[in-house]
Every structure is written in structure tokens, then in C-alpha cells.
Amino acid sequence: MALRHRRQHFLPGFGLTLGYTVLYLSLLVLFPVAVLGFKALSLDASVYLNVLTDPRTLAAFKLTFGAAFAGAFLNLVFGFVVAWTLVRYPFPGRRVVDALVDLPFALPTAVSGIALTTLFARTGLVGRILEPLGIQIAFAPAGVVVALTFIGLPFAVRTLQPAIEDLDPEYEEAALSLGASRLRIFISVIFPSLKPAMLTGFALSLARALGEYGSVVFISGNMPLRTEIISLLIMGKLEQFDYAGATALATLTLLLSFLILLAINIVQWRFSHKARQAD
Template sequence: MKRGWKQFSVLPGFSISLGFTLLYLSILVLLPLSAVFLKTATMGWEAFWSTITDQRVLASYRLSFGAAFAAALINVVFGLLVAWVLVRYSFPGKRVIDGLVDLPFALPTAVAGIALTAIYSENGVVGHYLQTIGVKVAFTPLGVIVALTFIGLPFVVRTVQPVLEDVDRHVEEAAASLGATRWQTFRRVILPELYPALLTGFALALARALGEYGSVVFISGNMPMYTEITPLLIMSKLEQFDYAGATALAVVMLLASFVMLLFINIIQWRTGHRRTAKGG
């Protein structure tokens, strides 16, 4: 039977619903992004290229994308560990810890930045002890990674947690009864089930870290060519009324983020396609 565009749904009015959806997305997403590109187009190619290839800007690219990628990888490892503990174990205070995972969602980013700076500065509770072993966090690129890890952890935990809850433990027991070690059971039984969720959590944490400003601006120290992130440069250009220059940097960040997320989505699609083919 030939399938058409319209399919059964408990909510009637396909055309009206689709129209409102497209209108909503156009107003909130397409129009602002179009304005960014249109404003950048007023610069001219030479001015645009000079703006986005400035040495100070290139240094901010390296820090922004490098720190965001490193923080997302860290969150994949420790986010999986946190989700595993919350799903597989029962202990006093579990609900409290489960609620604390969402704290970076609710906490204002400026408050998070001030708190992290106070903790990891040379006179801070943690930073004082790290300083004795030669590790400096605040006002270094390491501090940027710490801040991005803090704000990105909930994305991985909340993405992996429901998937882990649905993993059948009988499969793990069967693998153990067949002689598989714990590592083999995790790598060949559990990890393939969690891989799509981990990749999704990584993509969400990466996207969140690329656009983060409030929590980073305090702990980084904003030193040009060292701890200055691209969103800070965009804000600086806006304060100088250089709107075209700000949108030029925004376009670079937007296109780079789109390419990275598209690549991750392609990997997700290929993984899901292979699993479907094997299951079929």
C-alpha cells in the first residue's frame, strides 16, 4: 500500500500543524541565522577574511574548539560512570545525587563561573592544594576545560541514564555464564547498546560547550592569545559596535559547529543502520 505524506495521528490537522511548526522554526531559528549571514555579507570578502584569520581570533578558535572537545570527551567517560552508579546501585542519598546532576542546568552560568573561580584559584579550597603540586587551574586553559566539563555533564548523564535502565541484565548474566570477563561483557554487550546514547550526549555536551560564555569568562581570566575564547571576542566586538565583525566570527562558529554536529549525526545514522541490518 502506498504511503502518503499524511499519516494517522491523534492530533488532527496535518497542514495546520505543519504550518505552525515551520512558522515557529522560521521565526526562532531561520530568521536570526539569516540575519547573521546577511550582516556579515556587508563586510566584503577581504574584510571578512582579515577578521576571521586574525592571530588573536585563531588562538581563540583553538581554545574554544579544543577545550569543548576535551570537555565533551571527559563528560562521556565520567557521565557514563555517574549514570551507571545511579542506575545500578542503591545507596543512601541517591536521590540527592541524582538531583545534583541537574544543578548545572538551573544554576546561572555567571554564578557557576564565580564559584569555580573561587574554588580553583590559588587561594581556593581546591586550587591551594593543586598549586602545591604545580597544577594551576584558574586563569589557564585547564580552567576553561573544567568549566565546560561542569556545564556539559548533565547532557551525557541524562542521555545515557534511560538507555542504561532499559538494558536487560539477563544478557549480562548470560555472557558471564558463557565465560566472558567483566570487561568483555561491558565492551561487547553493554557498550554497543549505549554507544548511540553516548554519541548523542557527546554531541549535546560539545554543542553546549562551544557556545558557553558566562561560566568561562570568570575562570579563564580572558588573556589574549592564551585563555580568550571566541564568544568573548564576539561580545567584545559588540561592545565596540563592530556588529559586522561580531557576526563574522559568529558565522565561523556556526558553520564549524554545524559541520561537527553533521559528522556526528552521520556516524549515529550509520551505526543505527548497521544495527538494524544485523537485527534484520
């Protein structure tokens, strides 16, 4: 380590590359974020109070965070089944399915939005089946959950997949030969070793869902108090040139998302800490 430290500037280009990195980062990211920060601090408290007491804002916060949690949870469940299948059960066409899992990541959100809306609308392929059952997806809060599940899927699958690959099937076989039931094996053998990956997958798909805009605006129908997400509310404030309101809303959203992800990170850190102590 000491040796490495002494020859740290052996290679050329340190000043140039670091300078360029810092300059580009500052111009493109740090200055704009700092401007929002200054604007947020210079706002009168009444602006925040107005935003926070607006029933539309509260409804949007509830929907955005609620649907994001629901979507991330669904992704955890289905993402686990998909990842498990892809790792453990070879079936014809597995490689194609495996590649297709990344589709929501590669497909522009506007395209996902109109495709999901058409699929789940009353006249759509799936909506037509659900409609007589009294289930409305498109233009309802459920539509938001569907869109956010779609968007977050690759994040959940791609974090769980390597963790499942690392599991040693021998432990499960041992448990099975000792007479454990499948449920028991899942709860006491598989789940504990996948917990950190599950949490990461949950956090990633949640983070993505909290900011998602494109796929949601089409399927939600954007009804105030019912299916309006925060991003759309910010968009509305911008269209009315209410930059103070937009700043307050953006700041509150960023803070709340940050706190939630920080909490998940702390739980994660405690998991890995405990695991290390157990070793």
C-alpha cells in the same frame, strides 16, 4: 494511514495555531537569523581573511573547540560512571544525587562561573590543594575545560541513563559465567549497545560547550592568545562596534559547529542503520 489522512482537518484551530506558530517563529528567530545571513554574505572577503589570519582568532578557535571536545570527552567517561552507578547500584541518598545531576542545567551560568572560579582559584578550597602540585586550573586553559565539563554533565548523564536502564543484565551475567573478564564484558557486551547513546550524549554536551559563555568568562581569566574563547572575542568586537568582524566570527563559528554536529549525526545515523540491518 489513509483514513487518518482523510480526516486530518477534523479538529479546529489549524489555521490559527499554525499561523501564530509561524509568525512568532519568524519574528523572533527566522528574521534575526536571516539578517545575520545577509550581513555575512554581503561582507567583503577581506573581512573573513582578516579574521582568519588574526592569531587571536585562531587561538580562540583552538581553545574553544579543543576545550569543548575535552569537556565532552570527560563527560562521556564520568557521565557513564555516574549514570551506571545511578541505575545499577542503589545507595543511600541516590534520589538526591540523581536530582542534583541537573544542577548545572538549572544554575545560572554566571553563578556557576563565580563558584567554580572561587573553588579552583589559588586560594580556593580545591585550588589550594592543587597549587603546590603545580596544577593551575583557574585562569588557565584547564579552567575552561573544568567549566565546560560542569556545564555538559547533565546532557551526558541524562542520555546514558535510559540506555543503561534498557540493558539486560542477563547478557553480562551470561558473559561472566562463560568466564569473560570485566574489561572484556565492558568492551564486547556493554559498550556496543551503549554506543548510540554515548554519541548522542557526547554531541549534546559538545554543542552546549561550544556556545557556553557565562561559566567560562570568570574562570578563564580572558587572556588573549591563551584563555580567550570565541564568544568573548565576539563580545570584544561588539564593544568596539566592529559589527563586520563580529559577523564574520559568528558566521564562521556557527558553520564550524554545524559541520561538527552534522558529522556526529552522520556517524550516529550509520550506527543505527547498521544496527537495523543486523536485526
